[in-house]
Amino acid sequence: MRQQNQKTALQKQLGELKQKVAGLQGGLSQVRKSIQELTTVKPGGGYAVVDRIRCTGCGLCEQLCPVRAIKVTYVANIDAQRCTGCGICVQNCPHGALSLRGR
Numbered sequence: 001m002r003q004q005n006q007k008t009a010l011q012k013q014l015g016e017l018k019q020k021v022a023g024l025q026g027g028l029s030q031v032r033k034s035i036q037e038l039t040t041v042k043p044g045g046g047y048a049v050v051d052r053i054r055c056t057g058c059g060l061c062e063q064l065c066p067v068r069a070i071k072v073t074y075v076a077n078i079d080a081q082r083c084t085g086c087g088i089c090v091q092n093c094p095h096g097a098l099s100l101r102g103r
């Protein structure tokens, strides 16, 4: 009888612990979600395009793009899918060859 009582008490404790663990896991996934939202670069709503006549192929924009959306082969080529529209390349192109276009 005493063993049965001990077993019941342990099962109750185990159930409570499981509930606490589930609660902690829920909190952890919420924290993970918040961290992901805070660290994701928010799209600027557009993407960069290059004026192939003005571009000299200097490569500055390729170095500055935070998401590596630009590859320079003679002139800059922009991966519009990857581009977040942050505008860094547009602001820094020494020849005014870049601009943002809405999606």
Ligand code: SF4
Residues within 6 Å of the ligand: 050, 054, 055, 056, 057, 058, 059, 060, 061, 062, 072, 075, 076, 092, 093, 094, 095, 096, 097, 098
């Ligand atoms: S910074 Fe301007 S000129 Fe230089 S590669 Fe990029 S688009 Fe061309």
Ligand code: SF4
Residues within 6 Å of the ligand: 047, 048, 064, 065, 066, 067, 068, 069, 070, 078, 082, 083, 084, 085, 086, 087, 088, 089, 090
């Ligand atoms: S706008 Fe930003 S993300 Fe897009 S190509 Fe320029 S630097 Fe890269």
